[in-house]
Amino acid sequence: MSVNISQKLTLMQLSDSFFPSGSFTLSHGLETLVQTEQIQNTQDLLIFLQLLLRNKIGPTDGVALLHAYRGSVNNDLDKIRQADTYLLAQTLIEKTRETGRKSGRALLMIATQTWPDLQLTILTQEVAQGHIYGLHPVIFGVVGRVAGLNDADTILAFLHGFVTGLLGAAIRLSVIGHRQAQQILQQLVPDLEATYQIIISLNLDQMWSCTPVIDLAQMGHNKLSRRLFAN
Template sequence: MLFDRLQALALLQLGDSAYPAGGFAFSWGLEGLAADGMLSNRNELDRIIADQLARRWATMERVLLRKAFHAAGCDAIAAVDRLAEAGTPSAEMREGSRRAGRALLGVWVKLDGPLSVAYRTLVSSDARLGHLPVAQAVVGRDANFNLDAAELVSGWTLVTGLVGAAVRLGIIGHVEAQRSQSAARGLLAELLAETPPADASPASFTPFIDIAVSRGPLRDVRMFTT
């Protein structure tokens, strides 16, 4: 198979932690876990990243992304979006997913992505729409990614977001961050090598993370939205 340089460069662009989609505002539970004394070093971080990838991203967000990627038209994409809303029990996680997804869509609206523009109109009329994995599928289609590429950038964005949050929280340094990313890279590759069944239903089981995110509004000081 020929190496697609343009797509590889596009993957680097969208997977960059500096991509202006507001990813720096989300720790996806790391801040809460650290505040509760459940996250204080790289070994614990690596376990949490592995948990997020295997028990949430691979079984829920990836499934939603795949459904939205194959959906024919905005109404069908919105049906997947509502599935994401119904399948996320934590109000804070729902809000965080929608905020992150809408921010990503907003970037591609400014870049004149045709599907992003069309879907953003629908999202603007329904507060339940705009979840991150659905937005990633829409953006991936506008970027002319194939499904494999869209899945790859989705999983890697989660990894870099978690590692970046850990650095900002002072849990690890920049060299340790590279070790965490290397470990996560191997797991992500393993997960991507297995294709979910076409009829897979999105499901996740990350109770400690969900509780940590849900406790966020009770904390006096917060750095991150989730």
């Protein structure tokens, strides 16, 4: 099997919702916005995803992921730790930090068993000992390198998995159906491309986010009378 085909298969594996990283338990505030009727239809959901991608996931999670990937390529564990620290500083909502850490641990466990690598072993030990937080995007960046993906494919796998995870959440919340989810995914192609450009243009100290309504929805999630998702 050629290297190119192997990389494409790995890309599909990492970006597939079948990969058990725990992301299927997350709604990133969507559940709150649906229950409070701030998101009621396909257009509302599309805007929600566009805002998350361009104003939060790209300039924070994606930037940390890319710099963790680069640190992994250079076997620079301090760079990976730095990416984790910077992302933690940008993740102000306690529940988001908690779910990011749990997802990171789940990803580490699965990846270590699937692609054995010294860096993953060291990171697993440091997370267990509390030396690093081990947020999911940072771990994903390292896993992408370990699995043999280039930086662009690692970013795209992360973004695709993020979007499809939220579309799956929207289906479970009865906002859309499967056909509408595929239509939205296609509509988001320009936004995914723009998000990718944001990610590759920023350094760690240039990370930023601005999604106040979504942030408030995430903070109010634990007050909902019924919940399907962890955030």
